Amino acid sequence: MADNHTVSAFDQELNALKTKVLRMGGIAEANVAAAIQAIVRRDKALADRTISSDQRIDVFDGEISELVTRLLALRQPMAVDLRFIVGTLKIATDLERIGDYAKNIAKRTTAIGTAVPTQPMHAIPRMGEMVLGMVKDVLDSLSAEDVEKAVAVRDRDAILDELYNSVFRELLTYMMEDPRTITGCTHLLFIAKNLERIGDHATNMAEAVYYIVTGKRMHADRPKADVTAEISDPSQVA
């Protein structure tokens, strides 16, 4: 992408921008993985490290905004360069949000305590694995300008949403059976919701990658399968 410009300094700046976004993505991905680990193992020290690591993501976000602003002002980019620069700005925003969700998950490590029965806990690493796969693949698709991979990430979001629906129902069932689990299960519910949101951001990023590479919008029929907003009656839970 960033090659063969008549002004070679522009190539270097575009490459620097890409490297920054990918490094930021690497940290966000690692933080999500660490947050899930911390929850599963009730590892307070790991949770703390994850929480403080979020600052690095915020620093990258600021640097990317500055670099993008400078490139727009000084280079007046066009076509694929313009799409790339604007796209990375959007991707950085998504990564920043993903970082926040990872931090929020890590923060619940202490609160969740031992109040949760082991059974519903299994859902979290299952969702986590899937979300991490999506984040990793979307970063790869950006790195390699791989449109097919980006489309595949977007398509996986529906499966993640379904997984979230089933976790939601499962947790409601536990809470109805034993009200003492409500505190723990509520925390798990938020964690599951955060993971589901990370999937949405990975999907946004996939759409940005698609636009950067092709100049076209990914077809609009994005699968949306999170139906929990419509569940109100416990009888619907089963």
Place this chain on the structure above:
Amino acid sequence: MTALDFTTHTIPLEGKSKISAKNVNLWYGEKQALHNINLEVGENQVTALIGPSGCGKSTFLRCLNRMNDTIPSCRIQGDISIDGDDIYAQSLDVVHLRARVGMVFQKPNPFPKSIFDNVAYGPRLHGLSESKDHLEHIVKSSLERAGLWKEVSDRLLSPGTGLSGGQQQRLCIARAIAVSPEVILMDEPCSALDPIATAKVEELIDELRENFTIAIVTHSMQQAARVSQRTAFFHLGVLVENGPTEGIFTSPIDKRTQDYVTGRFG
């Protein structure tokens, strides 16, 4: 050197076409400067012609009012029509054509006459004014439409060459519109102007679009992006791509267009 790629990508014009060029080929002596150009210029639109130096964009622009006729070695084939009238027809009066199709050049070129006479020149030549009052009205309204009236109304009799560069260019635009043309051709009209004067001319181009059809050659891609509704990209005498301006600068179809607008060759 690789063989010339003659592919043209055209996103069809929406709305009415004012100028239609079909299969236009042009030679300067033995050298072919335009290869089979097919281009529609939309009515009341600004069409920008862009491309690296020597790509044929100015040559094509000059075909539209037969300015190339003055070059002895120049030979042209194909059809160009304005509102369906063949402008290369035997019966056509070239002077009349150039009244229908006005032109503004790269360097402001006011006549060494007063501001008033510069604008009045065309209407006088073509006998467009019925009386002195009418002529004054034409001059005033032309200067107004060119956004120059307020700046020069108190010195209409001082020489046009005494104005600043940007004012001179707007004077030339006023002179071009004084004969009520249908089309205005502009060949890099801002390349000799500072950014503020450029902005004024660009603002003017956007206003003129209501009443005229405009084709503009520009080396500034930012300018093409700012002023035009459609853009045509020329390369090595070939029309590579033409379509809505936004598409050319955000997601061009042809790799040559992409390479040019992103600054990868030129």
